[in-house]
Amino acid sequence: xxxxxxxxxxxxxxxxxxxxxxxxxxxxxxxxxxxxxxxxxxxxxxxxxxxxxxxxxxxxxxxxxxxxxxxxxxxxxxxxxxxxxxxxxxxxxxxxxxxxxxxxxxxxxxxxxxxxxxxxxxxxxxxxxxxxxxxxxxxxxxxxxxxxxxxxxxxxxxxxxxxxxxxxxxxxxxxxxxxxxxxxxxxxxxxxxxxxxxxxxxxxxxxxxxxxxxxxxxxxxxxxxxxxxxxxxxxxxxxxxxxxxxxxxxxxxxxxx
Numbered sequence: 001x002x003x004x005x006x007x008x009x010x011x012x013x014x015x016x017x018x019x020x021x022x023x024x025x026x027x028x029x030x031x032x033x034x035x036x037x038x039x040x041x042x043x044x045x046x047x048x049x050x051x052x053x054x055x056x057x058x059x060x061x062x063x064x065x066x067x068x069x070x071x072x073x074x075x076x077x078x079x080x081x082x083x084x085x086x087x088x089x090x091x092x093x094x095x096x097x098x099x100x101x102x103x104x105x106x107x108x109x110x111x112x113x114x115x116x117x118x119x120x121x122x123x124x125x126x127x128x129x130x131x132x133x134x135x136x137x138x139x140x141x142x143x144x145x146x147x148x149x150x151x152x153x154x155x156x157x158x159x160x161x162x163x164x165x166x167x168x169x170x171x172x173x174x175x176x177x178x179x180x181x182x183x184x185x186x187x188x189x190x191x192x193x194x195x196x197x198x199x200x201x202x203x204x205x206x207x208x209x210x211x212x213x214x215x216x217x218x219x220x221x222x223x224x225x226x227x228x229x230x231x232x233x234x235x236x237x238x239x240x241x242x243x244x245x246x247x248x249x250x251x252x253x254x255x256x257x
Contacts, residue, residue, distance in 0.1 A: 001206040005037050013211035017055045017218025025115040025242070026052060027157040028108065030211065032245040039204060040097045041104050046202035049156055050194040051211035055219045056187045063180025070177055076138060077166070077181075078188055080146035085189035088153020089196040098256075104155070105250035111157030112242030141166050145185070152189040159186060 001009075012033035016026025030052055034044035060067070092100070144166045152159040163182045172178050197203050 001210075006206070006210050008033060008037060009207050009210050010214040013051060013214030014218035016052060017215040017220075020052075020055055020215075020219065025111070025157065025160075026055075026215075028111060028115065028242040028245070031108075031157070032241070032249070034204075034207065035249070037207075039207075041100045042092060042095065042097050043202060043204060045092060045100075045104075045155060046197040046200075047204045047207050048211075049190055050197055050203045051208045052215050053187075053190045053194045054212050055215040056183055056190060060180065060183040060187055063176060063183060066174065066177040067180040067184065070181055073138065074167075074170075074181055076142060077145045077185055080142050081149045081185045081188040082192050084146040084149025085153040085192040086196055088150045088155075088189075089193040090153075091150075092154050092193075093196070093200050093202065101249075101253050101256070105246045105253060107155045108157065108242055108249065109246040111155070112239055112246060114161040115157075115242065116239055117161070138170065141170050149185075149189045152186070153193040156190065156193075159189065 012029045013026075016029045018026075019029070020026040027048060030048040031044055034047055035041060039047060095103075145163070148159055148162040148166065151162070160182050163185055164178055167178045167181060172181075
């Protein structure tokens, strides 16, 4: 990894950390960057997951007060988060790069669309009223969370919106508490996937180390800049990059056929 590649990886992780601190969706920056730096799609996905994972700790820590008051029954979603995350990681491990190359443009497009509707969904959660009893819907939420984790372990981008939807089914309306729980479950999903990727030797360590520092620095230092730019500008940048990369990777896949 030369200086130019290292600088590009650090910059993308720094931006991802800043974006995650105000909106989420940073994977839409780190994953395509690693593709452009020469990693195949499977290695890029695994490396991005491991490198960005430390940034999730900061997000969870930021909502520590809300987490203390969360219903302890929500911890039941930890189990499907861990199980789904490791199964998703296994699916990635045994997916040939050629197949993943064909799937990933659609995954990025799906994640970008989810990212686009994030604020709309969150406003619904902020103003909505609890309509369901937790006990009645807990089993359904566990099943839903399993599939979210399965997708998260396999690819990851956009899982935050899906988890907010699961929490809304349970009747939660405090967006800050929901974000705290979302960050905790994302920590579980990406953490177990990251551990597997490491032991399966699927990651490029030079990039992991550089990007981990970038993600942490971005989460703390870059958040201020992102806030000054405003959520709408940051979101617009991420959406534009997401759509551009989905089209670019789709064209690249077609060219290989």
